[in-house]
Amino acid sequence: xxxxxxxxxxxxxxxxxxxxxxxxxxxxxxxxxxxxxxxxxxxxxxxxxxxxxxxxxxxxxxxxxxxxxxxxxxxxxxxxxxxxxxxxxxxxxxxxxxxxxxxxxxxxxxxxxxxxxxxxxxxxxxxxxxxxxxxxxxxxxxxxxxxxxxxxxxxxxxxxxxxxxxxxxxxxxxxxxxxxxxxxxxxxxxxxxxxxxxxxxxxxxxxxxxxxxxxxxxxxxxxxxxxxxxxxxxxxxxxxxxxxxxxxxxxxxxxxxxxxxxxxxxxxxxxxxxxxxxxxxxxxxxxxxxxxxxxxxxxxxxxxxxxxxxxxxxxxxxxxxxxxxxxxxxxxxxxxxxxxxxxxxxxxxxxxxxxxxxxxxxxxxxxxxxxxxxxxxxxxxxxxxxxxxxxxxxxxxxxxxxxxxxxxxxxxxxxxxxxxxxxxxxxxxxxxxxxxxxxxxxxxxx
Ligand code: ATP
Ligand code: MG
Numbered sequence: 001x002x003x004x005x006x007x008x009x010x011x012x013x014x015x016x017x018x019x020x021x022x023x024x025x026x027x028x029x030x031x032x033x034x035x036x037x038x039x040x041x042x043x044x045x046x047x048x049x050x051x052x053x054x055x056x057x058x059x060x061x062x063x064x065x066x067x068x069x070x071x072x073x074x075x076x077x078x079x080x081x082x083x084x085x086x087x088x089x090x091x092x093x094x095x096x097x098x099x100x101x102x103x104x105x106x107x108x109x110x111x112x113x114x115x116x117x118x119x120x121x122x123x124x125x126x127x128x129x130x131x132x133x134x135x136x137x138x139x140x141x142x143x144x145x146x147x148x149x150x151x152x153x154x155x156x157x158x159x160x161x162x163x164x165x166x167x168x169x170x171x172x173x174x175x176x177x178x179x180x181x182x183x184x185x186x187x188x189x190x191x192x193x194x195x196x197x198x199x200x201x202x203x204x205x206x207x208x209x210x211x212x213x214x215x216x217x218x219x220x221x222x223x224x225x226x227x228x229x230x231x232x233x234x235x236x237x238x239x240x241x242x243x244x245x246x247x248x249x250x251x252x253x254x255x256x257x258x259x260x261x262x263x264x265x266x267x268x269x270x271x272x273x274x275x276x277x278x279x280x281x282x283x284x285x286x287x288x289x290x291x292x293x294x295x296x297x298x299x300x301x302x303x304x305x306x307x308x309x310x311x312x313x314x315x316x317x318x319x320x321x322x323x324x325x326x327x328x329x330x331x332x333x334x335x336x337x338x339x340x341x342x343x344x345x346x347x348x349x350x351x352x353x354x355x356x357x358x359x360x361x362x363x364x365x366x367x368x369x370x371x372x373x374x375x376x377x378x379x380x381x382x383x384x385x386x387x388x389x390x391x392x393x394x395x396x397x398x399x400x401x402x403x404x405x406x407x408x409x410x411x412x413x414x415x416x417x418x419x420x421x422x423x424x425x426x427x428x429x430x431x432x433x434x435x436x437x438x439x440x441x442x443x444x445x446x
Contacts, residue, residue: 001347002369003382003394007044010394020216022329023148025338029398031325038145038153045398046325048346050156053324054135056187056343057158064180064239066131066160071113073137077103079112083297092140106139111294111316114161118312119300125165128302128312131173133160135321147216150282150326158319163312165304167291170313174206174289175245177317181210181285182232182252188324189341190331192284193227194252198261199288206289206315209259211281214330221281223257224271259283282327289315338399339421343445347380348372349438350400352392354407356385364406364416364431371435376446396421402441404434 009030017034018024026032031046042050058068074096080086086093086103094106107113114132122130135158145153162173178194185192192210199207211221213228230252237244256271258264259281268276294300295311304310320327332339340346349372353365365381372379380400382391395403405417405426415428418437429437 001378001380003380004384006380008394008398009043010397018148020147020150020326020330021333022150022216022326025329025333025397025399026148026325029338032149038142038151040149040152040154045346049325049340049344050322052344052346053188053321054156054158057135057184057319057321060180060184060187061133061158061160063183064131064176066133066180068134069132070134070136071107071110071117073107073139074104075107075110075113077105079116079298080105083112083115083294085112092142094139094141107136108138108140109316109318110134110136110159111161111314112298115294115298115300115314118163119295119298122163122300122302124303125305125310129162129164129169129173131160131162133158133317147218148326149322151218152322155320156322158317158321160317162315162317163295163300164314165302165310165312167313170289170291170315171206172242172245174287174315175242175249176239177287177315178208178252179232179237179239179245179248181287181317181319182248184319185210185212185284186232187343188328189343190284190324190328191228191231193221193223193257193281195221195223195257195259195281196253196262197259197286199290208253208287209283210285211259212284212327212331213279214282214327215280216330217280217282219281219283220260221258221279222260222263222268223277223279224255225275225277227252227255227257282323282330283320284324284327285317285319287315287317289313333399336393337397340399340401342401342442345401346398347400348377348442349379349402349404350395350398351379351381352388352395352403352405353381353383354388354391354405356383358408360411361406361408364411368404368406368416368431368435371431372438375435375439377438377442402438404431404438 011028015027032040035041077086096104138157139154164170192212194208197207197209292311300312301309329338351365353361355361369381401421403419416431417426417428418434419426
């Protein structure tokens with residue numbers, strides 16, 4: 001992409017309404033624009049990152065054997081009356097009446113809708129296990145929408161639902177989701193710690209939230225610092241292997257890590273003092289097992305293979321796809337702007353022309369642009385007729401992990417400058433070497 005032709009409305013002033021750095025940078029970098037309280041338009045740069053995050057979620061769900069689908073944002077109230085949640089859900093539910101006077105609502109979550117699909121189509125244990133999910137807009141009329149996309153009213157969420165014959169199978173689905181979520185967040189360059197939590201209006205006993213530690217997080221969390229050393233890394237896992245998934249579950253959830261809802265001072269006090277930590281966290285996902293709560297209410301039964309009928313065991317699993325942009329920025333930025341992890345960056349590398357209009361500089365930039373594109377990368381070429389200072393400022397704000405700077409002096413010596421956004425370190429090398437280095441950096445992410 002050439003910056004002169006892109007739509008990147010970078011703000012010069014610091015937006016005053018933003019209380020946290022991720023909100024401020026998303027506005028300043030021209031990623032989002034507020035449409036009304038807690039509701040945002042996604043401008044091209046923000047939309048690109050949103051899609052990268054969404055894509056990682058899809059890839060990891062496919063790897064775990066879960067099926068993508070799409071349900072509507074508007075639902076009829078009928079199913080929610082069947083489950084008893086229409087009244088129970090309260091003011092967070094946006095209720096709408098259509099022209100025929102029918103009660104509708106904008107989906108805050110979809111347990112009822114998916115259970116209705118299941119009961120209409122699945123009648124035998126032979127079709128189990130089954131996990132269906134979608135990535136779709138949700139609406140919750142939050143009392144205090146704030147922090148930009150972190151607590152929106154309209155937000156983009158992955159919600160998945162497992163259907164299993166037995167509790168044991170459903171707990172395997174729970175563990176499988178935990179593993180797939182660990183992989184998902186790590187690919188985004190995030191450390192998200194599973195913590196024992198409270199189930200809220202979804203219901204059920206077993207639930208873990210995934211929290212990214214950040215001072216601006218809305219949750220208070222308590223943990224054994226040993227949990228921050230755990231990483232899933234690039235281990236291969238067979239998602240159908242119950243014991244293997246259970247082992248990961250145990251590894252990542254045995255040490256103390258809880259939100260304030262489930263915090264237990266007595267247990268916490270047993271951790272050696274130097275490892276006892278209290279901090280703030282951003283909830284980026286949650287997994288639930290709730291047994292037959294919805295299948296009983298809606299009559300989602302299957303033949304159990306022994307002549308009987310049985311309500312299916314279910315769980316649901318969510319990832320805050322749009323909130324993740326905020327969480328990633330909170331975890332990865334400096335005073336000049338965003339620092340995108342390589343897995344989610346909107347463009348792989350910025351090309352900065354120090355002297356647009358100079359024939360040698362223009363030609364070298366064009367050549368780099370063509371070669372990087374050919375290598376399967378997406379460069380963002382700042383070809384604008386602007387001062388170098390303004391170009392550096394924009395590049396730093398939008399946070400691409402790598403920048404290649406092309407100037408007349410370097411070209412005379414046959415080199416360009418490659419700079420890491422994270423470390424600020426620059427190295428001079430021939431353009432061909434810069435292209436090769438970019439290919440190597442991004443090989444694990446393409
Ligand atoms: P919270 O406690 O933050 O209100 P929740 O527990 O009600 O969230 P879930 O029903 O578990 O949310 O939804 C799954 C995920 O969707 C959450 O882990 C979170 O990342 C994201 N999410 C929930 N509410 C919002 C919101 N208002 N804006 C953006 N993302 C949200
Ligand atoms: Mg939650």
